[in-house]
Amino acid sequence: MIRRKFRIDLMLTFYFIALLLWVFGFESFKGTLASLLGSGIGLVSRTSLPVLTWQHIQLVALASSAAILVSLLLGMIVHLTRNEEAESLVMKLGSILETIPSAAVIALSIPLFGYGNGPVLMALWVYAILPILRNTIVGLQSINPSIQDAATGIGMSPLQRLLKIEMPLARPMILAGIKTALVINISLATIGATVGAGGLGVPIIAGIRSYDPLLVLQGSIAVILMALLTERALRS
Amino acid sequence: MIRIAQLVKNYGNITALDRVDLTIEEGECVVLIGPSGCGKSTLLRSINRMVQPDSGSVYVDEQDILNYPPETLRRKIGYCIQNVGLFPHYTVYENIAVVPKMLKWSKAKIEERVDFLMDLTGLPKEYKTKKPHELSGGEAQRVGVCRALAADPDILLMDEPFGAVDPMTRVKIQTAFRNIQKELKKTVVFVTHDVEEAVLLADKIAVMQNGKILGYDTPSNFALHMEEEFVRSFLGVDYPVKLLKRHNIDDLLNQESDSKLTLNELLAGMLESPNGGVTIQNANGSKQTLYFEDLTHYLHKDDQV
Numbered sequence: 001m002i003r004r005k006f007r008i009d010l011m012l013t014f015y016f017i018a019l020l021l022w023v024f025g026f027e028s029f030k031g032t033l034a035s036l037l038g039s040g041i042g043l044v045s046r047t048s049l050p051v052l053t054w055q056h057i058q059l060v061a062l063a064s065s066a067a068i069l070v071s072l073l074l075g076m077i078v079h080l081t082r083n084e085e086a087e088s089l090v091m092k093l094g095s096i097l098e099t100i101p102s103a104a105v106i107a108l109s110i111p112l113f114g115y116g117n118g119p120v121l122m123a124l125w126v127y128a129i130l131p132i133l134r135n136t137i138v139g140l141q142s143i144n145p146s147i148q149d150a151a152t153g154i155g156m157s158p159l160q161r162l163l164k165i166e167m168p169l170a171r172p173m174i175l176a177g178i179k180t181a182l183v184i185n186i187s188l189a190t191i192g193a194t195v196g197a198g199g200l201g202v203p204i205i206a207g208i209r210s211y212d213p214l215l216v217l218q219g220s221i222a223v224i225l226m227a228l229l230t231e232r233a234l235r236s
Numbered sequence: 237m238i239r240i241a242q243l244v245k246n247y248g249n250i251t252a253l254d255r256v257d258l259t260i261e262e263g264e265c266v267v268l269i270g271p272s273g274c275g276k277s278t279l280l281r282s283i284n285r286m287v288q289p290d291s292g293s294v295y296v297d298e299q300d301i302l303n304y305p306p307e308t309l310r311r312k313i314g315y316c317i318q319n320v321g322l323f324p325h326y327t328v329y330e331n332i333a334v335v336p337k338m339l340k341w342s343k344a345k346i347e348e349r350v351d352f353l354m355d356l357t358g359l360p361k362e363y364k365t366k367k368p369h370e371l372s373g374g375e376a377q378r379v380g381v382c383r384a385l386a387a388d389p390d391i392l393l394m395d396e397p398f399g400a401v402d403p404m405t406r407v408k409i410q411t412a413f414r415n416i417q418k419e420l421k422k423t424v425v426f427v428t429h430d431v432e433e434a435v436l437l438a439d440k441i442a443v444m445q446n447g448k449i450l451g452y453d454t455p456s457n458f459a460l461h462m463e464e465e466f467v468r469s470f471l472g473v474d475y476p477v478k479l480l481k482r483h484n485i486d487d488l489l490n491q492e493s494d495s496k497l498t499l500n501e502l503l504a505g506m507l508e509s510p511n512g513g514v515t516i517q518n519a520n521g522s523k524q525t526l527y528f529e530d531l532t533h534y535l536h537k538d539d540q541v
Contacts, residue, residue: 144319144321146317146318146319146320146321147321147322147323147324148321149286149317149321150315150317150320150321150322150323151321151323152286152310153284153286153310153315153317153321153393154310154311154315154334154335154383154384155306155307155308155309155310155311155335155338156307156338157307160338165323165325168325169324169325
């Protein structure tokens with residue numbers, strides 16, 4: 001088990017190098033790609049790909065951290081109440097949030113935050129909450145009852161039991177939820193470009209508007225590689 | 237000392253405890269026995285406030301347990317359950333040390349205590365760094381006993397602690413526990429549905445049915461007055477034979493030797509032998525043949541049946 005931790009993950013390294021090559025090397029091979037796809041290189045977006053990637057990472061990281069914070073706290077509080085009704089209510093609420101179309105979340109939050117990053121962050125946050133919250137609640141629920149009984153019986157307070165025993169045991173489940181949320185957010189963040197946010201959606205949207213496959217490819221490949229990298233890095 | 241007075245607990249319309257009175261003396265091992273759902277676990281769990289009774293009181297050393305916050309009370313009482321409930325992400329050492337750590341013992345004192353307990357229960361030192369999933373059922377159970385004893389509590393609550401291990405291991409761990417109890421003299425409340433386990437470990441047995449204690453006495457005395465129909469049927473008509481397990485051949489011969497032969501094994505030998513005699517070697521080397529009369533004579537000597 002210890003050995004596995006230190007072994008270099010080939011797939012992970014591959015995705016990482018591919019992403020770096022694509023992001024930083026795009027300028028040097030865009031000419032070749034353009035001739036292959038038959039599109040003009042003059043139309044490539046004004047912001048450079050490394051900057052767009054960095055903006056994308058910032059959007060996803062900010063929204064996801066806020067979602068992790070809220071979901072973990074909410075999940076733990078709900079668990080501490082030991083109230084099954086509260087648990088199912090929170091889960092239902094989360095599922096309802098998930099069904100709102102992302103375009104609607106963004107449109108609805110424009111009056112609140114204006115154009116730019118605000119509405120996108122809001123949408124990403126909303127979509128990241130459910131997977132993390134659900135996995136936190138389910139992870140805490142599915143702990144072997146005799147472990148909980150033993151923890152209480154030897155004199156742990158409910159909070160001690162939660163932090164020392166239950167949260168560590170629910171961790172793989174919670175991490176899986178975080179992974180799902182991040183992968184969703186990485187692809188979802190691209191639609192932010194429609195309301196003036198930065199990120200890798202900018203070349204994609206521009207490419208769609210100008211019928212330029214190279215622009216679409218420029219953003220999409222980076223997004224795909226980033227999602228694969230995250231998926232791989234957080235796999236259990 | 238634990239004193240339970242008029243304890244009542246209902247689950248819906250099921251009576252788990254029906255005005256139970258019970259006094260457990262210091263250093264005694266009391267075994268609560270009865271069929272499933274008789275209220276024995278509920279009774280045990282109301283001693284460390286894992287169960288909140290509807291009425292009645294429990295006193296530990298003449299103090300009402302409601303005077304203590306539940307966590308404080310539970311840290312003073314060892315707790316050991318059937319499925320062990322070891323914390324899977326902790327090592328054996330961390331599992332045993334968890335209560336002393338909560339009580340803020342010094343590191344050196346904890347280490348010394350863990351060493352002592354692992355030695356006492358027969359766990360090798362190398363096991364300290366193992367995780368629970370690397371242990372066999374019997375080993376996990378021993379770690380569970382260590383954890384319950386970790387903070388040196390005066391009282392030990394054990395809810396079918398050896399129920400989930402295979403019969404061979406169970407006998408070993410029962411014998412080990414019996415020796416530990418002889419040495420440490422804890423006040424033990426032990427729940428089981430296994431009559432032989434009760435006979436082997438108990439200073440006193442309480443037979444329960446439908447939330448009531450039908451009989452409370454030493455294992456030997458139970459054989460003399462099993463007037464209650466249920467007690468007789470639960471302990472079995474062959475109860476006197478089971479009881480033989482408590483006695484050792486040394487008790488019969490009134491001598492000290494390292495013979496481990498118990499009287500039920502002696503009886504088995506007599507049944508096997510054509511003339512009903514078993515020849516044994518005394519501590520001083522002389523030989524002696526024992527017959528069934530010797531057995532009955534010993535058992536009825538001081539009403540020990």
